[in-house]
Structure formats: structure tokens, C-alpha cells
Amino acid sequence: MYGIHQKTTAAKVFIFITQIIYLILAFFILYRDATLDNYIRYTIIIFLLITFLRLNAMLFIWLPRGISWKESIGNSLAFAIYYIGFPLFTVYSQADSNIAMYVIGIVLFLAGSFINTTSELLRKPFKADPANKGKLYRGGLFKYAIHINYYGDILWVAGFALVTINVWALLVPLFLFLMFVFSYIPNADKYLLEKYGSQFEDYQKHTKRLIPFIW
Incomplete structure (x- = not known):
């Protein structure tokens, strides 16, 4: 996961192509269900496109x-x-439209996308x-949490789950949170400790690990 400095264009192109395939399947799933509220369908599509642009900007x-x-x-899977899971959660939701859930989802998705993207943009010139x-980067949004980018990921994924209006979709951000806490963060911390x-x-002593002001 870390320390690969040579170009790996083929591996990145593979991820890009799989995302294109996923998008096509997602559109098929969303438009196959004629009973789906248009505002939910369009929101999911917009979220998918934003996710596609952000993930590939990060990638390339x-x-x-x-x-x-x-x-x-692993990332492609x-x-x-x-790309596929959230559209399926949407069309198979048994719940009635929930405006509060929908609005909170939009807010969390936008907030998480902003935090994740901005943290990376601010760090790039330094790196x-x-x-x-x-030198270890501790500026920008990373002064609020060591893994603030992961925190942004959890927020936007939770927001995405909420706009499906399917409570089972919340298992996705929960699983992501557990993966970060028990796998990604410990591995990242080990790598950063060995490197810096x-x-x-010192950074660990004065900065929260994942959630600003809390943990």
C-alpha cells in the first residue's frame, strides 16, 4: 500500500475501466425501476458522478x-x-421517502467530499x-486529525447511504469505519512511524487520530 514510487499506469487504468463499467450498470439499475422517485434517482446519479470524478482525480x-x-x-472490488451497492439499496428500499434522512445525507456527502478532497489538495504542494x-506534513486539515482524509471518507459514504432511504445501506459506512479503525489506521501509523x-x-501526541476534537 505504501512505498511504491514507480509509475503503475496499467493498474490505475484498470481501476478506471472498472468504474466505467460500474457506472453503466448503476444507470441500468436506477432506470429499470420506474417507481423510483425521480429526485432520489437524480441525487444518486449526481453522487455517483461526483464520486467518479473525485476518485479518479485522486488516482491520476x-x-x-x-x-x-x-x-x-482490491480497490476495484x-x-x-x-457504484452498484448503493443503487441496489435504493431500488430495493422498503421505506417511504424520508426528507430528514435525505437532507442529512446530502449534507454529510458534501461535507465528507469537501474534507477528503480539500485535505488532499492542501497537502499536495507540500509533498x-x-x-x-x-518532513511530515501536519498542516491544512491534517492539523485536526492525523487521518482527516479517512474521516471525510466515512462522512461522504454515510451521506450516500442515507439518501438511498434504506437503513441497511448504513452497514457500508459502519464497515468502512471498522476497517479504518482496525486495519487502515494501524497500518498507516506503523508506516508513518517507521518513515518519520x-x-x-510528536504528531500523535498532539493530534487526534481520526475524528477531530474527539478521537
Whole structure:
């Protein structure tokens, strides 16, 4: 997951192509159900397109490191949960339209997308500057949490789940949260500690791990 510095264009293109396939399937699922409220359908489509743009901007613009084929295949399978899973949750929802759930979902999706994208955008110039080689980035939104980008992921995925108006969809952000807490964050912390040593130790002492002001 970390430390791959050579270009891995083929692996990234594979992820891109799978997302295109997922989008086509998602459109088919959403338009096959004629009883689905149009405002829900259009919201899901807009969220899918925003997700597509953000994920691929991260993949080709904001993520300078290479990725392994294992990570490429793993990410492609995980993305199916967003592109295919949420449309399926939407069309198979047994609940009546819930405006409060819908509005909260939109707010969380936009907030999470902003936090995730902005944190990466602010960090990129620092990482691209040769003068900062060997220095740990602690600025921007990362001063509020070590893994603020993961926090943004949890928010936008939770928002996406809510606009499906299907409570079972909330299992997706719950699973993502557990994955971050018990797998991604420990592995990332281990890598950062090995790479930055005392810089990261000091960062840990003064900064929350995932949720600003809480944990």
C-alpha cells in the first residue's frame, strides 16, 4: 500500500475501466425501476458522478505514488459497493421517502467530499516540494486529525447511504469505519512511524487520530 514510487499506469487504468463499467450498470439499475422517485434517482446519479470524478482525480492527479495490482483489484472490488451497492439499496428500499434522512445525507456527502478532497489538495504542494523531503506534513486539515482524509471518507459514504432511504445501506459506512479503525489506521501509523520517527510520535501526541476534537 505504501512505498511504491514507480509509475503503475496499467493498474490505475484498470481501476478506471472498472468504474466505467460500474457506472453503466448503476444507470441500468436506477432506470429499470420506474417507481423510483425521480429526485432520489437524480441525487444518486449526481453522487455517483461526483464520486467518479473525485476518485479518479485522486488516482491520476493527487496520488503520485504507484499502486500494486493487489491494491488495484482490491480497490476495484471495493468501489463496486459504492457504484452498484448503493443503487441496489435504493431500488430495493422498503421505506417511504424520508426528507430528514435525505437532507442529512446530502449534507454529510458534501461535507465528507469537501474534507477528503480539500485535505488532499492542501497537502499536495507540500509533498511535491523537494525541500520538504523527509518532513511530515501536519498542516491544512491534517492539523485536526492525523487521518482527516479517512474521516471525510466515512462522512461522504454515510451521506450516500442515507439518501438511498434504506437503513441497511448504513452497514457500508459502519464497515468502512471498522476497517479504518482496525486495519487502515494501524497500518498507516506503523508506516508513518517507521518513515518519520520522532516527527510522527510528536504528531500523535498532539493530534487526534481520526475524528477531530474527539478521537
